[in-house]
Amino acid sequence: MSDLPNHVEIHEEGPREGFQIEPGPISTADKIRLIDALSETGLHHIQACSFVNPRLVPGWADAEAVVAGFTAKPGVHYTGLYFNGNGLDRALAFEDKLTIRGSISLTASEGFTKKNLNRTHADNVEAMKRHAELHLAKGIPVTRVGVMAAFGCNYQGDIPPAQVVKTLDDGMKIADETGAKISLFSLADTMGWATPVRIERVIAAVRERWPDMKISLHLHDTRGLAVANAHAGLKMGVTRFDSTVGGLGGCPFAGQPKAAGNICTEELVLLCEEMGIDTGVDLDKLIEVGRMAEDIVGHQLPGELIHAGSLDAFRRMAA
Amino acid sequence: MSDLPNHVEIHEEGPREGFQIEPGPISTADKIRLIDALSETGLHHIQACSFVNPRLVPGWADAEAVVAGFTAKPGVHYTGLYFNGNGLDRALAFEDKLTIRGSISLTASEGFTKKNLNRTHADNVEAMKRHAELHLAKGIPVTRVGVMAAFGCNYQGDIPPAQVVKTLDDGMKIADETGAKISLFSLADTMGWATPVRIERVIAAVRERWPDMKISLHLHDTRGLAVANAHAGLKMGVTRFDSTVGGLGGCPFAGQPKAAGNICTEELVLLCEEMGIDTGVDLDKLIEVGRMAEDIVGHQLPGELIHAGSLDAFRRMAA
Numbered sequence: 001m002s003d004l005p006n007h008v009e010i011h012e013e014g015p016r017e018g019f020q021i022e023p024g025p026i027s028t029a030d031k032i033r034l035i036d037a038l039s040e041t042g043l044h045h046i047q048a049c050s051f052v053n054p055r056l057v058p059g060w061a062d063a064e065a066v067v068a069g070f071t072a073k074p075g076v077h078y079t080g081l082y083f084n085g086n087g088l089d090r091a092l093a094f095e096d097k098l099t100i101r102g103s104i105s106l107t108a109s110e111g112f113t114k115k116n117l118n119r120t121h122a123d124n125v126e127a128m129k130r131h132a133e134l135h136l137a138k139g140i141p142v143t144r145v146g147v148m149a150a151f152g153c154n155y156q157g158d159i160p161p162a163q164v165v166k167t168l169d170d171g172m173k174i175a176d177e178t179g180a181k182i183s184l185f186s187l188a189d190t191m192g193w194a195t196p197v198r199i200e201r202v203i204a205a206v207r208e209r210w211p212d213m214k215i216s217l218h219l220h221d222t223r224g225l226a227v228a229n230a231h232a233g234l235k236m237g238v239t240r241f242d243s244t245v246g247g248l249g250g251c252p253f254a255g256q257p258k259a260a261g262n263i264c265t266e267e268l269v270l271l272c273e274e275m276g277i278d279t280g281v282d283l284d285k286l287i288e289v290g291r292m293a294e295d296i297v298g299h300q301l302p303g304e305l306i307h308a309g310s311l312d313a314f315r316r317m318a319a
Numbered sequence: 320m321s322d323l324p325n326h327v328e329i330h331e332e333g334p335r336e337g338f339q340i341e342p343g344p345i346s347t348a349d350k351i352r353l354i355d356a357l358s359e360t361g362l363h364h365i366q367a368c369s370f371v372n373p374r375l376v377p378g379w380a381d382a383e384a385v386v387a388g389f390t391a392k393p394g395v396h397y398t399g400l401y402f403n404g405n406g407l408d409r410a411l412a413f414e415d416k417l418t419i420r421g422s423i424s425l426t427a428s429e430g431f432t433k434k435n436l437n438r439t440h441a442d443n444v445e446a447m448k449r450h451a452e453l454h455l456a457k458g459i460p461v462t463r464v465g466v467m468a469a470f471g472c473n474y475q476g477d478i479p480p481a482q483v484v485k486t487l488d489d490g491m492k493i494a495d496e497t498g499a500k501i502s503l504f505s506l507a508d509t510m511g512w513a514t515p516v517r518i519e520r521v522i523a524a525v526r527e528r529w530p531d532m533k534i535s536l537h538l539h540d541t542r543g544l545a546v547a548n549a550h551a552g553l554k555m556g557v558t559r560f561d562s563t564v565g566g567l568g569g570c571p572f573a574g575q576p577k578a579a580g581n582i583c584t585e586e587l588v589l590l591c592e593e594m595g596i597d598t599g600v601d602l603d604k605l606i607e608v609g610r611m612a613e614d615i616v617g618h619q620l621p622g623e624l625i626h627a628g629s630l631d632a633f634r635r636m637a638a
Contacts, residue, residue, distance in 0.1 A: 111637070152630065157637035192627060195593040196550050223630070224586035224623035228547040231515050258619060258626040267543035274514040300577060302621075304543035307577040311471065311512060311542070318430070318476035 003237035007278045010265060011045040011216070011242045012038055014293060015066075016081055017262055018248025020050055020059045022297050028062045030296045032069040037289045038245060039073040042281040043265075048078045048098075051087035067094045085134055092138070102135030102142030104128045104171045104180070108164050111155035112148065112190070125170050132178040142180035145171030146218075150202060152193020159193075161205035168206065184214045184240070189229065192222020192259075196232035203236040216240035219263040221247060221302065226263035227271060234275065243268045246290035247302035264303040266290055270310065283310045322556035326597045329584060330364040330535070330561045331357055333612060334385075335400055336581055337567025339369055339378045341616050347381045349615045351388040356608045357564060358392040361600040362584075367397045367417075370406035386413045404453055411457070421454030421461030421499070423447045423490045427483050430474035431467065431509070444489050451497040461499035464490030465537075469521060471512020478512075480524035487525065503533045503559070508548065511541020511578075515551035522555040535559035538582040540566060540621065545582035546590060553594065562587045565609035566621035583622035585609055589629065602629045 015035050019026050035048050048070060054061035063080065072078060077099040080091045091100055106128060107113045110121050117124060132142045149156075150164045168185055175182045185206060203215060217233045219226045219241070230241060242262065249261025269281045283305075290306040300307075334354050338345050354367050367389060373380035382399065391397060396418040399410045410419055425447060426432045429440050436443060451461045466486045471478050487504055494501045504525060522534060536552045538545045538560070549560060561581065568580025588600045602624075609625040619626075 153637070154633045155637055157634045193630060195590065197594050222623060222627045223589055224583060225546055225590060227544055228550040228590065231547040231550065260623050260626070264543060270542055271514065271544060271547065275516050304541060304579050307579070308511060308541045314471075314473045314512075315476045318472070318474060 004234060004275065005237055005239045005277055007239065007280075008234070008272050009045065009240045010043060010268060010279055010281065011047065011240065012043045012245060012265055013047040013242050013262060014038070014244035014246065014248040014265065016047040016050050016060075017244050018246075018293065018297065020052075020057050021250045021261070022059060024298065026059065026296060028065045028069065031062070031066045034245075034289065034293055034296060035066070035070040035078075037292055039071070039076050041286045041289055042279075043286075044075060044280060045077050045079070047081060049080045051080050051082040051090040064090065064093070067097055070097075072097045084131075088134065088138075088140075100140055101144065102132055102140055102180070103144040103146050103186075104132055104142065104174050104182075105146040105148065106167050106171050107148040107190075108159045108167045109149040109153035109156040112153045115155050121167075121170075125174065128171070129174045129178060132174055132180050136178055136180060142175070142178070143182060144184045144186055145175065145182050146186040146188060147171070148188045148190045149193075150187040151189045151195075151198050152191065154191045161202045164202050165205050165209050168210070182213075184216055185210070186216040186218055186242075188218035189220050189226075190218075192220040192225075194219060194229045195225055196228050199229050199232040200236060203233065203238065207236075214239060216242065218242040221260040221263055224260070226260075227267050230263055230268055230271060234272070234277065241268055245286065245303070246293040246306055248293055248297070260302050264290075264305075266303050266305040270305060274311070284313060323553060323594065324556055324558045324596055326558065326599075327553070327591050328364065328559045329362060329587060329598055329600065330366065330559065331362045331564060331584055332366040332561050332581060333357070333563035333565065333567040333584065335366040335369050335379075336563050337565075337612065337616065339371075339376050340569045340580070341378060343617060345378065345615060347384045347388065350381070350385045353564075353608065353612055353615060354385070354389040354397075356611055358390070358395050360605045360608055361598075362605075363394060363599060364396050364398070366400060368399045370399050370401040370409040382409065383412070386416055389416075391416045403450075407453065407457075407459075419459055420463065421451055421459050422463040422465050422505075423451055423461065423493050423499070423501075424465040424467065425486050425490050426467040426509075427478045427486045428468040428472035428475040431472045434474050435467075440486075440489075444493065447490070448493045448497060451493055451499050455497055455499060461494070461497070462501060463503045463505055464494065464501055465505040465507060466490070467507045467509045468512075469506040470508045470514075470517050471510065473510045480521045483521050484524050484528055487529070501532075503535055504529070505535040505537060505561075507537035508539050508545075509537075511539040511544075513538060513548045514544055515547050518548050518551040519555060522552065522557065526555075533558060535561065537561040540579040540582055543579070545579075546586050549582060549587055549590060553591065553596065560587055564605065564622070565612040565625055567612055567616070579621050583609075583624075585622050585624040589624060593630070603632060
């Protein structure tokens, strides 16, 4: 089952994930400082902000100021998160700086869809069809089908791999009906249910149906297994991961404010590089940015390398 | 390369590791309370204290009071750590409550041996021979060869697997010369250098030489890879792990006071149980003990399950 990739594409989501959940206000200048520092680490994909309702997510009321303020580095793709037409229009105001692509986002758990979106899966399929049409009408490619709660759900329990396949199938039907060309499946462990065995089973089931589709994993470290899950994903040939510098963010669904957030970018980079998988990232530079993130939020972050340093730093000292 | 065990033996070292490194004084009563609670979780091996020089490790000046105070549960093996004849004699005063076995402890890194013990590897081999003889003369079996820094060293850098084999060979020569019957190799990632690939390579090299020896892993989460390393070990058929509840402890060698300690017992249990590997541990009870440990030390511990809860707890709610 081992099919190690040569290169892994890391999508850094620290600014967006981190600053939407921190309790204290983070200044616009600090957000820009972090994005600009991340741009210098060798990361090629940075989610810079969230165009969401500022009454619901006050931490991103300054999304426009942040995007206007950071310095776009050539070769780096910056994105903004949004959920509706209003958010899309706010993103489109910065189409010179942001990479904008539509996504068909579904959830493998009916229970989570109801709790999180207050709608049924069938309603969500309809909403996502309109969402895809809205993008395509504006000439924006829709390239991704995402499945949340792909490895389990706090409200529904275990999610069978066949349910993930069915949900992707629903997404692909939307793509067929709207003419969207899908090049990526994103599987999210929204509530931290993934284990290495479950990663293997879900990816095997998805691969059996769509052997050549690129798969991305969005992992949370809610129960401490995120790096082990990434390792299982790499062995299954996964070539794209979302992660956050320092492990910024949290898990609002765990019902515990101290619960960990996303898999930490530094740990993912260490894992890949020690397996001989190229990430393009300068780990020592990234660790410095993790320390900057820790300074900005004003409390210890979960990323361990911030506190221990890289192996290469010790190798140089020992040489 | 997959050779999953049916059962894994977990050696809980939280009390010993945790209370030697915590900055604040921990009361004898709290240490006893934690050990007694751990005894009720299904763990069968608990390292309860450290018989070390109280001037060097003031946190364990009350070792005797702790061992006298806890309630030994039938079927649970309690141990104390010691490094010399004086420590052994202190342990022997409690041979009714403690399981006492000798260990030949060597280090794969000459650099670490010099820094940590202020002696050469050759001197250490001589010292360990006398240590084994001391045990055998008192009728105590010497059953274990341990290798520290088996996956890398802050002072020496990468450690080749052949060096680990050579170090084990030195230990086995001591066993041959003294008549010790070795039944276990313990490989310690003392400074957090292990990665899944390195685990696979070292264990493969050891197995090639000693195909039937039982192998134990002592993993530190210094760089966030401990659970991924345990997963790699399980896939190589490792059947014994040391760990600490809540991730108690720290890594004094990382040179960073915020560096993480040992692999967290709860996360190891979750990993095993979700792979269908029996540990005998009631995870929900263990999580409660992790929360008790967090209360006792008075700060957040690295174990994620303390904050997020088990999957089984959510499965019951969802059912």
